[in-house]
Amino acid sequence: xxxxxxxxLLMIYILTFAVFTGMEVISKVPTVLHTPLMSGANAISGVVxxxxxxxxxxxxxxxxxxxxxxxxxxxxxxINVVGGYAVTDRMLDMFKKKKKS
Amino acid sequence: MWNLxxxxxxxxxxxxxxxxxxxxxxxxxxxxGNLIAAAGMGLAIIVTLFTPLEGASNNYLWVVAGxxxxxxxxxxxxxxxxxxxxPEMVSLFNGLGGACSMLIAIVELNNMxxxxxxxxxQGLTTIFALxxxxxxxxxxxxxxxxxxxxxxxxxxxxxxxxxxxxLLLVIIAYSGYLMTLPVVDFNLTLILLALSLVYGVTFVTPxxxxxxxxxxxxxxxxxxxxAAGAGLIYDNKVMVVGGILVGASGTILTILxxxxxxxxxxxVVIGGFGSSAKAVG
Numbered sequence: 267x268x269x270x271x272x273x274x275l276l277m278i279y280i281l282t283f284a285v286f287t288g289m290e291v292i293s294k295v296p297t298v299l300h301t302p303l304m305s306g307a308n309a310i311s312g313v314v315x316x317x318x319x320x321x322x323x324x325x326x327x328x329x330x331x332x333x334x335x336x337x338x339x340x341x342x343x344x345i346n347v348v349g350g351y352a353v354t355d356r357m358l359d360m361f362k363k364k365k366k367s
Numbered sequence: 368m369w370n371l372x373x374x375x376x377x378x379x380x381x382x383x384x385x386x387x388x389x390x391x392x393x394x395x396x397x398x399x400g401n402l403i404a405a406a407g408m409g410l411a412i413i414v415t416l417f418t419p420l421e422g423a424s425n426n427y428l429w430v431v432a433g434x435x436x437x438x439x440x441x442x443x444x445x446x447x448x449x450x451x452x453x454p455e456m457v458s459l460f461n462g463l464g465g466a467c468s469m470l471i472a473i474v475e476l477n478n479m480x481x482x483x484x485x486x487x488x489q490g491l492t493t494i495f496a497l498x499x500x501x502x503x504x505x506x507x508x509x510x511x512x513x514x515x516x517x518x519x520x521x522x523x524x525x526x527x528x529x530x531x532x533x534l535l536l537v538i539i540a541y542s543g544y545l546m547t548l549p550v551v552d553f554n555l556t557l558i559l560l561a562l563s564l565v566y567g568v569t570f571v572t573p574x575x576x577x578x579x580x581x582x583x584x585x586x587x588x589x590x591x592x593x594a595a596g597a598g599l600i601y602d603n604k605v606m607v608v609g610g611i612l613v614g615a616s617g618t619i620l621t622i623l624x625x626x627x628x629x630x631x632x633x634x635v636v637i638g639g640f641g642s643s644a645k646a647v648g
Binding site for chain 1: 434
């Protein structure tokens with residue numbers, strides 16, 4: 267464990283700064299934007315798809331268990347990514363129109 | 368050279384995520400912010416597709432098929448969903464992201480082979496990704512069900528706090544036990560998977576329907592943490608930073624949402640059924 271902490275010092279720094287950045291980025295958000303912001307952040311959490319892509323690319327071509335699980339993983343994460351951004355866009359579109367009228 | 372460029376393109380993705388999130392918080396720039404964040408994601412995905420991996424067989428057919436299927440389903444679902452059903456949709460999407468972390472962790476545990484030990488940092492991050500991804504998955508499905516109405520709001524467990532705390536302690540103890548074993552059988556980790564999936568259900572079930580948006584936001588930050596955990600497995604910075612960003616900003620957003628309802632987060636999470644009755648009345 268100590269070895270891990272020593273070898274990954276930079277990653278631990280990055281983690282710490284990412285936590286503070288994430289907390290600072292969201293401050294004083296008007297209540298109407300809570301749901302779109304949640305949806306937008308949700309789409310970003312679809313970044314896990316990158317892991318699924320790396321997983322499949324490194325799998326043996328005849329390892330069907332991994333390939334099928336990886337395929338499922340990519341599909342599910344892609345639904346999260348594409349659906350997430352599209353739904354957020356629709357919500358914000360509606361919000362803009364409502365403001366104008 | 369190309370490998371170095373990849374790291375820098377990932378950095379651009381991360382910057383786009385941060386700018387996107389920032390802009391999403393202001394009414395005039397929100398829509399642009401969403402597009403900026405989406406561009407960051409697109410960039411990260413494309414780069415990952417072409418990252419040179421030593422001795423990898425790539426299996427691009429599977430990758431592209433998964434991406435096409437997922438994009439089609441996600442796009443159609445997002446376009447067809449009724450405006451009033453948006454929070455449900457977000458919850459469902461979020462659960463799928465959690466499921467992806469869970470699947471990655473399962474495959475990685477399976478790949479470790481029969482002689483592996485989990486008593487190291489790699490084991491800990493994989494267990495973490497499995498646990499948090501599973502909670503996010505089943506929890507989001509329950510939240511979706513409650514909002515959509517196919518799960519009754521009156522569905523409560525007897526003494527939910529007791530069950531939840533007990534189950535969480537069992538999961539922590541069992542994870543600790545797995546990490547002390549010199550050799551871990553893959554089947555033993557499936558027990559952890561089952562426990563985590565059940566915990567997701569018992570965690571969300573006692574919370575009233577009116578509080579669901581707060582819970583979805585909380586589960587969303589869990590998914591972010593799950594993505595970060597999976598990112599640590601692959602030592603992938605865009606996953607780690609992107610996941611942590613969502614985890615941190617999601618937590619702040621959850622607290623803001625609670626404040627808007629004049630409640631505390633603890634009150635929402637352990638308030639259980641009584642709180643939902645109060646909200647109605």
